[in-house]
Amino acid sequence: MDYLSYYGLNESPFLIAPNPRFLYMSAQHRAALAKVVSRLQTRQGLSVVYGAVGTGKTTVARWLHDRLNEDPSGLYIARTIYNPGFRRENQLLRVILREFGAEDLARTLDGNLALLQGFLQREVVEGDRTVVLIIDEANLLPAALLEFLRQLLNFENNEFKLLQIVLVGTDELRAKIQRKPALASRARSVSTLEPFDAEDLGRMIAYRASVAGRERPLFTPAALAALYDISEGIPRTAINLCEYALEAAFVDEATIVDEGHIRQATDGVEQGRPRGAREPSVPLLAGTGRQP
Ligand SMILES: Nc1ncnc2c1ncn2[C@@H]1O[C@H](COP(=O)(O)OP(=O)(O)OP(=O)(O)O)[C@@H](O)[C@H]1O
Numbered sequence: 454m455d456y457l458s459y460y461g462l463n464e465s466p467f468l469i470a471p472n473p474r475f476l477y478m479s480a481q482h483r484a485a486l487a488k489v490v491s492r493l494q495t496r497q498g499l500s501v502v503y504g505a506v507g508t509g510k511t512t513v514a515r516w517l518h519d520r521l522n523e524d525p526s527g528l529y530i531a532r533t534i535y536n537p538g539f540r541r542e543n544q545l546l547r548v549i550l551r552e553f554g555a556e557d558l559a560r561t562l563d564g565n566l567a568l569l570q571g572f573l574q575r576e577v578v579e580g581d582r583t584v585v586l587i588i589d590e591a592n593l594l595p596a597a598l599l600e601f602l603r604q605l606l607n608f609e610n611n612e613f614k615l616l617q618i619v620l621v622g623t624d625e626l627r628a629k630i631q632r633k634p635a636l637a638s639r640a641r642s643v644s645t646l647e648p649f650d651a652e653d654l655g656r657m658i659a660y661r662a663s664v665a666g667r668e669r670p671l672f673t674p675a676a677l678a679a680l681y682d683i684s685e686g687i688p689r690t691a692i693n694l695c696e697y698a699l700e701a702a703f704v705d706e707a708t709i710v711d712e713g714h715i716r717q718a719t720d721g722v723e724q725g726r727p728r729g730a731r732e733p734s735v736p737l738l739a740g741t742g743r744q745p
């Protein structure tokens with residue numbers, strides 16, 4: 454029997470991929486997303502979501518992307534750039550245009566700006582759609598490109614902005630935006646994803662397990678308390694530990710993951726693999742798509 458069926462799971466609940474299906478909506482996530490969505494609905498231009506490393510920024514970006522594109526109204530066109538390692542304006546603009554489906558791009562920046570304007574005119578002004586550009590890891594954008602995005606926010610009519618931009622990034626992004634008052638003052642919605650408190654961390658773990666098919670508790674309260682202490686509420690750290698702890702519990706033939714398994718997992722994460730893993734080390738979770 455493999456570990457998944459042993460624990461009544463249909464799939465692994467603790468893969469670190471930012472899969473929006475596993476997103477647990479804590480009060481802060483709900484508030485942050487509601488704020489962004491309401492600004493998008495009124496087309497007010499710029500929203501920003503900050504968060505420290507591993508707090509769920511990419512998951513939130515994906516959730517928003519899916520939620521908008523699947524909106525029953527069919528009136529949202531959302532595209533996401535996940536790794537904006539660009540240096541030049543025209544480079545970024547060409548990627549944006551391609552994301553929105555443009556085929557014949559211009560060579561010059563002005564030519565591409567005209568293409569974007571034409572696209573927004575058709576979709577937003579004539580088609581009444583809301584066009585949203587989400588940029589994850591926006592902290593990677595050089596200051597000049599943040600300034601360029603500010604210019605794109607100038608496409609507007611009397612009532613609203615034609616292009617909606619959602620920037621998602623770390624504190625480095627916050628510092629960059631704060632150095633640009635013209636951009637900072639345009640941010641109509643600013644939220645920050647904080648690490649979870651102990652209660653929400655426990656709920657997030659239970660939620661992920663339930664998405665994977667397990668309704669009964671998978672971790673003892675003491676295990677969850679240890680998990681919170683060690684992870685300090687950072688989702689990625691906690692999920693990583695859960696994966697290892699589950700392996701350790703399986704090796705132990707335990708029916709539930711206890712505090713000892715979390716401690717073993719902590720050692721395992723530090724050493725690169727779980728201490729309980731059998732020799733020779735055939736990956737226990739091989740074939741589940743687990744990332745190293
Ligand atoms: N609210 C949540 N509910 C369930 N899982 C979450 C939640 N927030 C984050 N996670 C999980 O934590 C892990 C890290 O999330 P994610 O990659 O989105 O973080 P990030 O802030 O983008 O990290 P980085 O700063 O490294 O880019 C993922 O496995 C993700 O599924």
Ligand SMILES: [Mg+2]
Nearest residue numbers: 510511512589
């Ligand atoms: Mg990320």
